[in-house]
Amino acid sequence: MMRIFKKIGSIILMLLIFGCGQKENINQNLEKKMNVVVTTTMLGDLAREIGKDKINVNVLMNIGVSPHSYQPKLSDTQNILGADLIVVNGLYLEGKMEECLKNISKDKLLVIGDEIDKNKLILMESGEYDPHIFLSLNLWKDAANILEKRLSNKDKKNKIYYEKAKNSYIEKLNELDKYIKEQLNKIEPDKKILVTSHRAFNYFAKDYSFETNYVKGISSENEVSISTINKLVNYIKSKKIKTIFLENSTPENILDIIVQASEKNNWEINIGGKLYVGSLGDKKSGADTYIKYYKKNVDTIVKGLI
Structure with a gap:
């Protein structure tokens, strides 16, 4: 009798193990992403x-x-x-x-x-x-x-x-x-000029009727020549631009050079804040999703240009 009970117990245990294994495999398949x-x-x-x-x-x-x-x-x-x-x-x-x-x-x-x-x-x-x-x-x-x-x-x-x-x-x-x-309408048409660290805002400018200029070319890695700096400073002064913008992945000293060069050319400009370009921000930045990132940029631009 004991042998029979042992055999039944073994069968039940095997069924439980087999059944659990099947359930686990099913769950794994369902959860596979x-x-x-x-x-x-x-x-x-x-x-x-x-x-x-x-x-x-x-x-x-x-x-x-x-x-x-x-x-x-x-x-x-x-x-x-x-x-x-x-x-x-x-x-x-x-x-x-x-x-x-x-x-x-x-x-x-x-x-x-x-x-x-x-x-x-x-x-x-x-x-x-x-x-x-x-x-x-x-x-x-x-x-x-x-x-x-x-x-x-x-x-x-x-x-x-x-x-x-x-x-x-x-x-x-x-x-x-x-x-x-709605936000960009707060900026006067003649002030819709966006000067940034590198050539990243062409699509933005096209979509929202901005003029754009930049320190560096399409890659933020490009070196900046003295002639490029002088050309941009002359452009800023001729357009009476008061505010330029930094980007989150570009060193601040790039725009500092432009500010100093403008002062020597008897024109004062400010850095209007940091724009997010090649990367979102962290949660503290308020730019941790694409929509927040875009809103943050627009709010910074509006604040700097109105």
């Missing part, structure tokens, strides 16, 4: 808005890091190899990441800049397109559509989920656009 690796903090926020709890998002570049100067790490290669999808800005924004990405299959790689209609992009004198597409709300809506389409293709069972999340996000961007226009 797509691993999405993105380069910039802006793309990280976009991916979280559209993928929400259906994906895991890994951002390669830390807060405050300029994509132009980012140095790829060994861990980046490991993260890329383990990803289901890699999302990059493209248009040479992440110049030094090119080597890490060149052998990635097209099915696994999404280059947002390559998917945008080239007629919407700004072609520069160099023959390259301006990569700062995240500073145009219209292009950012395109980016949202592009990412949603790729997520839906890779994860068809959640297609409707991604579409709803994308549509909701675009509504938020439309509300942001209304806010921007």
Whole structure:
């Protein structure tokens, strides 16, 4: 009798173990999420808005890091190899990441800049397109559509989920656009001139009827010559500009040089605050999401130019 009870006990134990194992496997399958690796903090926020709890998002570049100067790490290669999808800005924004990405299959790689209609992009004198597409709300809506389409293709069972999340996000961007226009209307038309650390605000200027000038070229890494400084100082004085703006990933001494050079040229200017360009801010900054980041920039510009 004892042997029978022992056998029954063993069978019950095996069934419990087997059953628990099956349940665990089922739960693991249900909870499995797509691993999405993105380069910039802006793309990280976009991916979280559209993928929400259906994906895991890994951002390669830390807060405050300029994509132009980012140095790829060994861990980046490991993260890329383990990803289901890699999302990059493209248009040479992440110049030094090119080597890490060149052998990635097209099915696994999404280059947002390559998917945008080239007629919407700004072609520069160099023959390259301006990569700062995240500073145009219209292009950012395109980016949202592009990412949603790729997520839906890779994860068809959640297609409707991604579409709803994308549509909701675009509504938020439309509300942001209304806010921007209301705020920028406070600036007199002849004062809508934006002078910044480097050539990043061309799309913003195009969308909201600004004139723009800058210390450095398209990359924040470029050296600044004396002739460039003198040319910009003459421009500032001729346009009677009183305020110029720093960027969060650019050293402050760049604009200090412009301020000093202007003083020698009998023209006083101020630094109107810090604009966020290649990276979102941390939570304390109030610029930790794309929408907050854009609002923060607009508020800083308005305060400096009215």
